Amino acid sequence: MMRRVAIELKNVSRQFISPAGKVTLALRDFSLTVNEGDFCVIVGPTGCxxxxxxxxxxxxxxxxxxxVEVFGKPVTGIDPDIGFVFQADAVFPWKNVLDNVAVGPIYRGKPAAQAREMAAHWVRRVGLAGFEHHFPHQLSGGMRKRVALAQTFINEPKILLMDEPFSALDVQTRALMQDELLGLWSEKKASVVFVTHDIEEAIALGDRVVVLSKGPGSVKCSYDIGLPRPRDVSTARYTGEFIDLSRKIWSDLKDEVQI
Incomplete structure (x- = not known):
């Protein structure tokens, strides 16, 4: 069954100009296509x-x-169908867990009572039942990431962008959050573009891993990940196929990160 294209970047380049007038080219002749429901992971060196x-x-x-097109239309501004999970916690420190999760629906016009009811469901869904009235400073790093996932998924995004969201977590918590993310994604099937430096994380999560060259970045190679779904992160990484993919991707990436 043919799936429509969710995201398409065609031969894009992006340059930045510093206050001193220095021009830096971040991307050059970069193309990427992500189909509806795909989980695409991008890896590459810093600054690519x-x-x-x-x-x-x-x-x-x-x-x-x-x-750049999203569902066949040129990107001209902020799209409410796109959710974004950042590396840093995007939570309001003065709001408790429930109110943090309810912010999105309220901003989109839902009545406060309905938004809080939706938020209560998502707080339970990400395993934070009993912590509804805790504030961010009272939560662990993994719990704050669960809040961030609830904040994002409550808005039912058609496209989910994730910028190294688990990089600050310890290894055990990161594995738990990866499994949590895959569980939520498998239910909603948003089209995902996930950025990471971690090759193992890329293979564990993705349908496809795209390797970028050092800056100015362009696509060096792309790997289809054939590991079966639903996928258990903690066991998948010990399979022969996983290890072989990790070796191949590192072989392509190491030339880009060597000085």
Whole structure:
């Protein structure tokens, strides 16, 4: 069955100009297609344009050349169907868990009572029942990431962009959050673009891993991940196929990160 294209970047380049007038080219002749429901992971060295790619999809950083389309339409501004999970916690420190999760629906026009009811469901869904009235400073890093996932999924995004969301977590908590993310994604099937430096994380999560060259970034290679779904992160990484993919992707990536 043919699936429609959710995200398409065609031969885009993006340059930035510093206050001193210095021009930096972050991406050059970069193309990427993500079909509806796909989980695409981008890996690459620091400064290769991974986060810039996400910014172009959201409309925050329009390309200098080339085109960006979402569901066949040019990106001209912020799209409410796009959810974004950042590396840093995007929570309001003065709001408790329930009110943090309810912010999105309220902003989109839902009555406060309905928004809080929706938020209560999502707080339970991400395993935070009993912590509804806790504030962010009272939560662990993993719990704050669960709040961030609830904040995002409550709005039912058709496209989910994630910029190294689990990089600050310890190894055990990261594995738990990866499984949590896959569980939520398998229910909603948003089209995902996930940025990471971690090859194992990329293979564990993705349908496809795209490797970028060092900056200015362009696509060096792409790998289809054939590991079966539903996928258990903690066991998948010990399979022969996983180890072989990790070896191949590192072989392609190491030339880009060596000085």
């Amino acid at each position: 344009g991974k986060s810039t790619t996400l910014g172009m999809i959201t409309g925050l950083n329009p390309p200098s050349t080339g085109t």
